[in-house]
Amino acid sequence: MKVNTQSVNFDADAKLISFIQTRMDKLEQFYDKVISSDVYLKVENTSAKENKIVEIKVNIPRDKFVVKKQCKSFEEAIDSACNSIERKLVKKKEKMRSYV
Template sequence: MKVNTQSVNFNADQKLIDFIQKRMDKLELFYDKVISTDVYLKVENRSYKENKIFEARLKVPGDSFVVKKQCKSFEEGVDMAASSLERQLKKRKEKLRAHL
């Protein structure tokens, strides 16, 4: 799956980009018609620790899913967003099966 990663207000290192790619590739186990994923990484200049925002837009034929998570680290945000996307993809797959 193609994952487009954009980082805002900082430069993401290759290790983080590889981690995101690996985690998003696992979503294809739940729904094999995923076209691509756009990922936006943002750092807000605030005093509290949860200043990292992970946003993902997953494109499937005829629809797209958007998940936005705010966490202490991007890795935590990736995991939370991926599990949320897993639930959405499972629900979509069940709906498509029900219509057959």
């Protein structure tokens, strides 16, 4: 799957980008018609510990899912966002099966 990663106001290291790619590749187990995905990494300038924001947009035929999570680390936020997208993809697939 094509994953576009953009980091806002900082440079993401190769380890984080490879983690994102492997985690996003697992989404194809749940819904095999995923076209592409965009991942936006942002750091909020606050004194709170949960200042890492991850926004994931997943494009599938005739639809798009957007999930935004804020956590202490990017890895935790990506895991949380991917879990939400997995649930949405499974729900979409079940709906598609009920129409057939």
